[in-house]
Amino acid sequence: MAICELKGATKTYGSGATEVHAILGIDLTIDAGEFTAFVGPSGSGKTTLLNQIGCLDSPSAGSVHIRGKATAGLSDVKLAGLRAEEIGFIFQSFNLIPVLTAAENVELAMSLAGQDGGHDAALALLAEVGLEGLGGRRPNQLSGGQQQRVAIARALVKKPSIVIADEPTANLDSDSGRAVLDLMRALNEKHGTTFLFSTHDPMVVDYARRVVTLRDGAIVSDERRGAAS
Amino acid sequence: MSDRTLLKLALRNATRRPMRTALTAGMVVAGTALLVICLSWLQGMFGPMLRDATNAAGHVAVRQQAYVEREQLMPLYENLPETAPLVQIIRQQPGVVDVQPRIATGGTLTIGEEIGEVFGLVDGASKAYFTERQNLDADLVAGGRWFEDDAEEMVLGAKVAEEAGAKVGDEAVLLGATQDGSLSPIKGRVVGIVSAGSGAIDRSIYIPLARARWMTDIPDGAIELLVYGADYEDATALAATLSAVPALSELAVQAWSTRPPWSQMGPMVDGIWAFLVFVTIFLAALGIWNTMMMSVLERTDEIGVLRAMGLRRRGAVGLFVVEALVIGVVGSLVGVAVGAVPAWYLATHGIELSEQVTANMGGQFPIRTTIKAALDGGIFASAFACGLLMALIGSLLPAIRAALISPVTAMRSGR
Numbered sequence: 001m002a003i004c005e006l007k008g009a010t011k012t013y014g015s016g017a018t019e020v021h022a023i024l025g026i027d028l029t030i031d032a033g034e035f036t037a038f039v040g041p042s043g044s045g046k047t048t049l050l051n052q053i054g055c056l057d058s059p060s061a062g063s064v065h066i067r068g069k070a071t072a073g074l075s076d077v078k079l080a081g082l083r084a085e086e087i088g089f090i091f092q093s094f095n096l097i098p099v100l101t102a103a104e105n106v107e108l109a110m111s112l113a114g115q116d117g118g119h120d121a122a123l124a125l126l127a128e129v130g131l132e133g134l135g136g137r138r139p140n141q142l143s144g145g146q147q148q149r150v151a152i153a154r155a156l157v158k159k160p161s162i163v164i165a166d167e168p169t170a171n172l173d174s175d176s177g178r179a180v181l182d183l184m185r186a187l188n189e190k191h192g193t194t195f196l197f198s199t200h201d202p203m204v205v206d207y208a209r210r211v212v213t214l215r216d217g218a219i220v221s222d223e224r225r226g227a228a229s
Numbered sequence: 230m231s232d233r234t235l236l237k238l239a240l241r242n243a244t245r246r247p248m249r250t251a252l253t254a255g256m257v258v259a260g261t262a263l264l265v266i267c268l269s270w271l272q273g274m275f276g277p278m279l280r281d282a283t284n285a286a287g288h289v290a291v292r293q294q295a296y297v298e299r300e301q302l303m304p305l306y307e308n309l310p311e312t313a314p315l316v317q318i319i320r321q322q323p324g325v326v327d328v329q330p331r332i333a334t335g336g337t338l339t340i341g342e343e344i345g346e347v348f349g350l351v352d353g354a355s356k357a358y359f360t361e362r363q364n365l366d367a368d369l370v371a372g373g374r375w376f377e378d379d380a381e382e383m384v385l386g387a388k389v390a391e392e393a394g395a396k397v398g399d400e401a402v403l404l405g406a407t408q409d410g411s412l413s414p415i416k417g418r419v420v421g422i423v424s425a426g427s428g429a430i431d432r433s434i435y436i437p438l439a440r441a442r443w444m445t446d447i448p449d450g451a452i453e454l455l456v457y458g459a460d461y462e463d464a465t466a467l468a469a470t471l472s473a474v475p476a477l478s479e480l481a482v483q484a485w486s487t488r489p490p491w492s493q494m495g496p497m498v499d500g501i502w503a504f505l506v507f508v509t510i511f512l513a514a515l516g517i518w519n520t521m522m523m524s525v526l527e528r529t530d531e532i533g534v535l536r537a538m539g540l541r542r543r544g545a546v547g548l549f550v551v552e553a554l555v556i557g558v559v560g561s562l563v564g565v566a567v568g569a570v571p572a573w574y575l576a577t578h579g580i581e582l583s584e585q586v587t588a589n590m591g592g593q594f595p596i597r598t599t600i601k602a603a604l605d606g607g608i609f610a611s612a613f614a615c616g617l618l619m620a621l622i623g624s625l626l627p628a629i630r631a632a633l634i635s636p637v638t639a640m641r642s643g644r
Contacts, residue, residue, distance in 0.1 A: 051637050054537070056537055056635075056636050056637050057635075057637050076541070076542055077541055077542075080536070080539050080540065080541045080542075081539065081541075083537060083538065083539045084538065084539020084540075085539070087537075089534070089537050089538065091534065093530075095530065095531070095534040097238070097531060097534075097535075098245075098531075099238070099241035099242055099244075099245055100237075100238070100241065104237070107234070108234060108238075108538070109538055111231050111234040112535075112538050112539040112540055112544075113539060154538075
């Protein structure tokens with residue numbers, strides 16, 4: 001079942017002589033439960049494409065549908081609501097809120113999505129990502145790998161349709177990176193959550209079941225694989 | 230985001246950079262403390278001034294319309310010829326506590342055989358008016374007393390007594406005028422001298438109403454009827470009640486606040502208060518704006534993450550406003566406490582103004598030589614509320630700026 005559909009999605013910055021197409025006429029369908037990596041050189045349009053899918057931005061032309069809902073023309077409030085309910089984000093710098101504990105960071109995501117039962121759900125999910133007993137620690141008391149696990153729990157706790165991970169292993173050593181990817185794939189298989197990665201990391205590409213390659217704002221290859229290593 | 234989460238996040242953020250928070254709170258403390266001191270001082274200066282003035286001039290004055298139109302000339306012929314029936318009617322009206330007939334005019338004073346030219350404001354009314362309404366017997370110099378209503382006696386203001394060389398026990402001749410303009414001297418023994426440090430009081434000559442009636446040839450009347458309610462602040466309502474009385478329909482019935490100089494001075498006093506509050510709030514808000522803007526810039530990527538997670542613009546505004554209000558509550562409480570100390574000192578000891586200053590100003594306003602601050606809960610509450618307002622205004626622009634940050638831009642800055 002298609003969870004996200006882009007038809008002729010275009011994002012243009014500037015106008016006239018300074019007009020730049022960050023992405024141009026992208027047609028793409030993402031099915032539920034995918035584990036997809038978007039690759040390509042810097043400036044190829046990976047982040048812009050994921051921003052469209054993540055409802056952080058609206059297309060200048062074409063359409064983006066998330067679970068059948070078109071994002072173009074939605075108000076800021078409706079886009080924020082869609083993000084809160086349907087999309088989870090994982091960032092390369094983890095971006096946890098430093099004044100909140102690990103558990104509170106996870107609870108915050110539920111609170112923003114208007115969901116109840118935050119604390120118990122947060123602790124349960126932290127245990128699931130291997131951080132049992134660390135819920136009371138603040139981000140600066142956790143390693144990079146642990147912080148990224150908190151970020152994964154934060155992205156997943158509200159049970160989103162899609163998790164967008166922007167260079168999730170970029171600030172991790174290879175062991176931590178592999179552990180985080182193992183965890184994400186396990187969660188993908190267990191919960192059926194769709195994971196979309198923007199990455200330069202070959203290890204992430206190895207884990208992906210689908211690899212979409214972009215260049216100059218356009219998709220140049222779309223490779224589907226069997227079970228990855 | 231739930232209110233509880235918002236408050237928790239705001240509280241944690243407020244303790245994130247202790248020095249910056251202290252600086253922000255310091256602006257609120259300084260502003261609130263300044264307001265406590267200034268407002269209590271102004272209240273101490275204008276409060277008693279208004280009480281003294283309304284005690285002297287009545288909460289409501291009833292006079293001939295023609296007298297009001299030429300008030301500065303003090304036209305004695307525009308008097309109320311029969312005051313007794315009017316007093317009786319007015320006393321029956323709801324809210325009326327007291328009515329005092331009064332004759333105010335001018336005259337020159339002579340002591341002994343010397344013919345003096347010491348001018349004084351002649352104030353003719355009952356002993357009760359001077360001693361109970363104005364409490365002037367408290368300002369009598371040693372050895373004196375107030376006059377009796379049926380006696381040929383007078384009390385002199387200190388300046389008049391000094392210039393005339395008068396002392397208690399002297400026989401004096403007061404040269405005034407009748408209502409038709411003829412010269413009219415009366416005799417009287419000086420039984421007291423008042424020294425209040427106020428130009429209006431110290432330049433007056435106080436005589437019984439009966440003697441003033443005789444001097445001005447208004448045998449049963451007065452220039453004005455001074456009406457008192459329970460509180461001078463209710464004068465407007467009292468004036469409205471009296472204006473509706475048919476017997477007073479041809480007369481000018483005026484609350485103190487609508488009569489010169491108070492009709493001009495009221496807006497001036499309000500203007501001083503408003504200016505003071507505005508400047509203080511503005512300056513403190515400017516400081517708060519500065520530190521809050523630093524917080525917004527520092528947390529741009531964090532705001533982006535929260536926005537990406539679904540925080541609405543309104544929530545981003547709330548995050549910074551609540552943080553500022555948390556600081557504002559603490560800062561305002563400390564500011565009120567800090568400001569209360571000097572305000573209490575001013576309320577206890579006051580500041581002594583020179584008699585020259587009060588005499589110059591007191592020509593129109595009864596200013597006392599020692600001005601003390603007035604402390605009350607209303608001032609503390611106002612200063613506290615202003616402290617919160619400073620925090621709110623100071624944080625609003627940075628908060629709006631935070632809300633307008635695009636999540637995409639914000640996260641790009643954090644990479």
